[in-house]
Amino acid sequence: MKVILKQLKELIDPKLPLVSNLSNASSVLNQLPNINWCGFYLAMGERLYLGPFQGEPACTMIPFDKGVCGYAARSKKTVIVDDVNKFDGHIACSTLSKSEIVVPIIKDNEVKALIDIDSPIYNRFNDEDATLLEECAKLLKELFS
Ligand code: SME
Numbered sequence: 001m002k003v004i005l006k007q008l009k010e011l012i013d014p015k016l017p018l019v020s021n022l023s024n025a026s027s028v029l030n031q032l033p034n035i036n037w038c039g040f041y042l043a044m045g046e047r048l049y050l051g052p053f054q055g056e057p058a059c060t061m062i063p064f065d066k067g068v069c070g071y072a073a074r075s076k077k078t079v080i081v082d083d084v085n086k087f088d089g090h091i092a093c094s095t096l097s098k099s100e101i102v103v104p105i106i107k108d109n110e111v112k113a114l115i116d117i118d119s120p121i122y123n124r125f126n127d128e129d130a131t132l133l134e135e136c137a138k139l140l141k142e143l144f145s
Pocket of ligand 1 (some may be wrong): 059066068091092100116118
Protein backbone atom coordinates (compact mmCIF):
# COMPACT_ATOMS: atom_id res chain seq x y z
CA MET A 1 0.00 0.00 0.00
CA LYS A 2 3.08 2.19 -0.35
CA VAL A 3 1.41 3.40 -3.56
CA ILE A 4 -1.08 5.33 -1.45
CA LEU A 5 1.66 7.31 0.27
CA LYS A 6 3.41 7.90 -3.04
CA GLN A 7 0.23 9.20 -4.67
CA LEU A 8 -0.58 11.41 -1.70
CA LYS A 9 2.89 12.96 -1.84
CA GLU A 10 2.45 13.65 -5.54
CA LEU A 11 -1.05 15.08 -5.25
CA ILE A 12 -0.87 17.23 -2.16
CA ASP A 13 -0.12 20.85 -2.80
CA PRO A 14 -0.15 23.21 0.20
CA LYS A 15 -0.83 26.11 -2.15
CA LEU A 16 -4.28 24.68 -2.91
CA PRO A 17 -7.32 25.07 -0.64
CA LEU A 18 -7.59 22.45 2.10
CA VAL A 19 -10.86 21.14 0.66
CA SER A 20 -9.21 20.41 -2.70
CA ASN A 21 -6.32 18.54 -1.13
CA LEU A 22 -8.53 16.50 1.20
CA SER A 23 -10.91 15.66 -1.65
CA ASN A 24 -8.12 14.12 -3.66
CA ALA A 25 -6.70 12.49 -0.53
CA SER A 26 -10.05 10.79 0.13
CA SER A 27 -10.03 9.46 -3.42
CA VAL A 28 -6.52 8.06 -2.95
CA LEU A 29 -7.48 6.41 0.35
CA ASN A 30 -10.52 4.88 -1.30
CA GLN A 31 -8.18 2.46 -3.11
CA LEU A 32 -7.77 0.53 0.13
CA PRO A 33 -9.43 -2.86 -0.29
CA ASN A 34 -12.60 -3.90 1.53
CA ILE A 35 -13.81 -0.53 2.69
CA ASN A 36 -17.20 1.15 2.27
CA TRP A 37 -16.42 4.67 3.51
CA CYS A 38 -13.33 6.82 3.88
CA GLY A 39 -12.91 10.48 4.56
CA PHE A 40 -12.14 13.26 6.96
CA TYR A 41 -13.68 14.95 9.96
CA LEU A 42 -12.38 18.43 10.69
CA ALA A 43 -11.99 19.58 14.30
CA MET A 44 -13.51 22.93 15.19
CA GLY A 45 -13.62 23.64 18.90
CA GLU A 46 -14.89 20.49 20.61
CA ARG A 47 -16.73 19.33 17.50
CA LEU A 48 -15.88 17.31 14.42
CA TYR A 49 -17.43 18.34 11.12
CA LEU A 50 -17.73 16.15 8.05
CA GLY A 51 -15.07 16.88 5.44
CA PRO A 52 -14.35 15.42 2.01
CA PHE A 53 -15.17 11.72 1.79
CA GLN A 54 -16.01 8.78 -0.46
CA GLY A 55 -19.08 6.71 0.30
CA GLU A 56 -22.63 7.14 1.50
CA PRO A 57 -23.75 10.40 3.15
CA ALA A 58 -22.54 10.51 6.75
CA CYS A 59 -23.11 12.31 10.06
CA THR A 60 -22.23 15.96 9.58
CA MET A 61 -21.22 16.75 13.17
CA ILE A 62 -19.78 14.59 15.93
CA PRO A 63 -19.06 16.08 19.37
CA PHE A 64 -15.70 15.15 20.96
CA ASP A 65 -17.53 13.07 23.57
CA LYS A 66 -19.33 10.84 21.05
CA GLY A 67 -18.47 7.93 18.82
CA VAL A 68 -15.24 6.34 17.72
CA CYS A 69 -14.26 9.64 16.12
CA GLY A 70 -14.78 11.58 19.34
CA TYR A 71 -12.76 8.99 21.24
CA ALA A 72 -9.86 9.28 18.78
CA ALA A 73 -10.01 13.08 18.98
CA ARG A 74 -9.95 13.04 22.80
CA SER A 75 -7.24 10.42 23.12
CA LYS A 76 -5.18 11.81 20.19
CA LYS A 77 -4.50 8.19 19.27
CA THR A 78 -5.31 5.83 16.42
CA VAL A 79 -8.36 3.73 17.24
CA ILE A 80 -9.08 0.38 15.60
CA VAL A 81 -12.53 -1.11 16.19
CA ASP A 82 -12.79 -4.75 15.10
CA ASP A 83 -16.55 -4.92 15.62
CA VAL A 84 -18.46 -1.65 15.71
CA ASN A 85 -21.38 -3.33 17.53
CA LYS A 86 -19.08 -3.86 20.51
CA PHE A 87 -17.86 -0.26 20.74
CA ASP A 88 -19.97 1.56 23.28
CA GLY A 89 -21.27 4.74 21.65
CA HIS A 90 -20.32 3.88 18.09
CA ILE A 91 -22.21 6.12 15.65
CA ALA A 92 -23.60 4.08 12.79
CA CYS A 93 -23.67 6.24 9.68
CA SER A 94 -24.14 3.16 7.54
CA THR A 95 -25.50 -0.25 8.48
CA LEU A 96 -22.88 -1.68 6.11
CA SER A 97 -20.00 -0.73 8.42
CA LYS A 98 -18.68 -3.55 10.59
CA SER A 99 -15.20 -2.37 11.55
CA GLU A 100 -13.48 0.99 11.58
CA ILE A 101 -10.16 2.80 11.95
CA VAL A 102 -9.78 6.43 12.97
CA VAL A 103 -6.43 8.23 12.83
CA PRO A 104 -6.00 11.75 14.17
CA ILE A 105 -4.13 14.38 12.19
CA ILE A 106 -2.21 16.26 14.88
CA LYS A 107 -0.22 19.47 14.53
CA ASP A 108 1.33 21.43 17.41
CA ASN A 109 -0.21 18.87 19.77
CA GLU A 110 -3.70 19.79 18.54
CA VAL A 111 -6.10 17.50 16.68
CA LYS A 112 -6.84 19.27 13.39
CA ALA A 113 -8.78 16.50 11.69
CA LEU A 114 -9.37 12.77 11.60
CA ILE A 115 -8.99 10.16 8.91
CA ASP A 116 -11.96 7.80 9.28
CA ILE A 117 -12.31 4.55 7.33
CA ASP A 118 -15.13 1.99 7.61
CA SER A 119 -15.22 -1.57 6.36
CA PRO A 120 -18.14 -3.88 5.60
CA ILE A 121 -16.19 -6.78 7.16
CA TYR A 122 -15.23 -7.42 10.78
CA ASN A 123 -11.56 -7.19 11.87
CA ARG A 124 -10.58 -5.41 8.66
CA PHE A 125 -7.89 -3.11 10.12
CA ASN A 126 -4.53 -4.02 11.64
CA ASP A 127 -1.24 -2.41 12.74
CA GLU A 128 -0.07 -2.20 9.14
CA ASP A 129 -3.10 -0.06 8.25
CA ALA A 130 -2.49 2.06 11.34
CA THR A 131 1.15 2.66 10.34
CA LEU A 132 0.19 3.54 6.77
CA LEU A 133 -2.56 5.94 7.83
CA GLU A 134 -0.37 7.55 10.48
CA GLU A 135 2.17 8.24 7.72
CA CYS A 136 -0.64 9.76 5.66
CA ALA A 137 -1.66 11.88 8.66
CA LYS A 138 1.93 13.16 8.98
CA LEU A 139 1.87 14.28 5.36
CA LEU A 140 -1.57 15.84 5.62
CA LYS A 141 -0.89 17.79 8.81
CA GLU A 142 1.24 20.19 6.76
CA LEU A 143 -1.96 21.39 5.09
CA PHE A 144 -3.34 22.76 8.35
CA SER A 145 -2.45 26.13 9.84
N1 SME B 1 -18.62 5.60 13.11
C1 SME B 1 -18.15 6.91 13.43
C2 SME B 1 -19.00 7.97 12.79
C3 SME B 1 -18.54 8.41 11.45
S1 SME B 1 -18.89 7.31 10.24
O1 SME B 1 -18.16 6.06 10.48
C4 SME B 1 -18.51 7.91 8.74
C5 SME B 1 -18.09 7.10 14.92
O2 SME B 1 -18.59 6.25 15.69
O3 SME B 1 -17.56 8.12 15.37
